[in-house]
Each structure stands twice: as C-alpha cells, then as structure tokens.
Amino acid sequence: MNIQSKGLKTSLLAAAAVAALTLAGCTHGTSVQQQEQNAQTADTSSLEQSQPIPHFNYSQIRATAIDAETISANGTQTTSFFFQLGVQDPIFSCPSLGEPVANTAQLSNPEQIAPISGKYGGGATDLPQMDPNGIYAPSASSGTYVICINDTGGKYLQYWEGDVMTVTSAATWDRATHTLKVTGAPTAVIHTATNK
Numbered sequence: 001m002n003i004q005s006k007g008l009k010t011s012l013l014a015a016a017a018v019a020a021l022t023l024a025g026c027t028h029g030t031s032v033q034q035q036e037q038n039a040q041t042a043d044t045s046s047l048e049q050s051q052p053i054p055h056f057n058y059s060q061i062r063a064t065a066i067d068a069e070t071i072s073a074n075g076t077q078t079t080s081f082f083f084q085l086g087v088q089d090p091i092f093s094c095p096s097l098g099e100p101v102a103n104t105a106q107l108s109n110p111e112q113i114a115p116i117s118g119k120y121g122g123g124a125t126d127l128p129q130m131d132p133n134g135i136y137a138p139s140a141s142s143g144t145y146v147i148c149i150n151d152t153g154g155k156y157l158q159y160w161e162g163d164v165m166t167v168t169s170a171a172t173w174d175r176a177t178h179t180l181k182v183t184g185a186p187t188a189v190i191h192t193a194t195n196k
Contacts, residue, residue, distance in 0.1 A: 063191040070188075071168060072099040077187040079171040080146045081180065083163040088178050090165075094148035097155065100164040103143035106131055 030038075071078070075097040081090035112129040116122060130136050146158045146166070170184030 058193050060192065067188065067190055068099065072101075074098070075147070076168055078166045078168050080148065080158075080164055080166045081171075081173060082146075082158070082160045083165070085162060089175050090173055092158075092160075093173060094146070094150075094158065095170070096149065096166060097147040100166055101145040103141050103145060103159070104138055106137050108132060110137060 070076075078096045078098065080094055080096040080100060082092040084091050108129065108131055110129060111126045113124050114127045115124050128136055142161050142163075144160050144162075144164045146160065146164060148156055148158045150156065165180070167180065167182065168188040168190075169182045169186050171180055171182050173179075174181050
C-alpha cells in the first residue's frame with residue numbers, strides 16, 4: 001500500500017469516526033429543552049385536531065370596525081356630549097360630524113430613522129419626528145377634537161380635555177335620569193349579518 005492510499009484510508013476512517021460520534025450525540029440524550037418543545041408540539045397538534053381554530057364567513061367585530069372607520073372618514077352626522085370628571089351630566093353637547101379625534105392622532109409618521117455612528121461602526125435608531133405644524137404630538141393625552149355644527153349650520157372645532165361620547169343620531173341628555181335619549185333616526189348604516 002503506498003503512502004497516498006494510507007493517507008486516504010486514514011482520512012476516511014477519521015471521517016467515519018466523526019460521523020459516528022455526531023450521530024451518537026444526536027440520538028443519545030435529547031436535551032430537556034428539545035423534550036419540552038416536542039411535548040408542546042404534540043399538545044398543539046392534538047388541540048388543533050380536537051378543537052380547530054374556527055372559520056367565520058362573517059365577523060361582526062370586523063363589520064363594527066369598518067362601520068366606525070366609515071363614519072369617521074365620511075363625516076356622518078352625529079351628536080357629541082362633553083363630560084367633566086366628577087360631574088354626572090355633560091357640560092356641553094353639540095350636533096357634530098364624524099367621530100371624536102384624539103389629539104394624539106397624527107397625519108404623519110411620529111418617528112424617523114436617524115443614522116448613528118460610533119467608534120466600532122454605525123447603525124440607525126428611531127427618533128421623534130415633528131408634525132407638519134412644527135410641534136411634536138403628545139404620546140398620551142385626554143385631549144379630543146370634535147367638529148361641531150352651530151344653529152346656522154356653520155362648522156367649528158371644539159377641543160376638550162375630558163371624555164366625549166358621540167352617537168350617530170340626533171340625541172339629547174335627560175338630566176332627570178342622567179341618560180342619553182336618541183331623538184332622531186340613525187344617520188349611519190350599521191352592518192350586521194342580516195344586512196351585510
């Protein structure tokens with residue numbers, strides 16, 4: 001046997017030994033983490049077979065979200081009531097358009113990506129970005145904007161630092177019973193499973 005053949009034989013034997021040890025390591029002693037993962041996989045598979053995730057052809061919660069977004073976007077006729085903390089009855093109400101808008105809502109992206117560099121390299125981070133009006137919107141606030149309508153049909157913006165309740169109908173507040181009374185026909189089409 002020449003030296004080249006001996007070297008090849010030795011290399012093949014070494015490779016076979018490494019493969020055997022690797023295989024033995026894989027089949028001997030599964031880690032506790034792997035056992036836990038295997039058990040969870042089996043449990044999930046069993047639950048998916050006996051209690052599969054339901055499928056719905058219609059979703060009322062989705063329809064409600066779509067209706068609310070449509071009312072907001074279309075400026076549907078509404079009535080809004082403005083409440084003061086600790087006071088049982090609203091202190092103000094008005095015919096209004098659409099839904100109240102939180103003053104934390106922004107038309108532009110509230111964050112911007114800013115490059116950073118350092119001694120060991122660079123990257124990027126998120127930084128606040130001002131609104132087009134030149135100020136930074138608050139991250140949390142009780143402020144609310146409502147477009148109200150006066151007696152002559154003129155529209156004005158009402159800002160309120162308290163709770164606002166809005167209903168898609170003409171409505172009044174009954175101070176005797178401390179409840180809202182709907183006094184007109186609904187102003188928005190509300191979708192349900194029967195009229196989808």
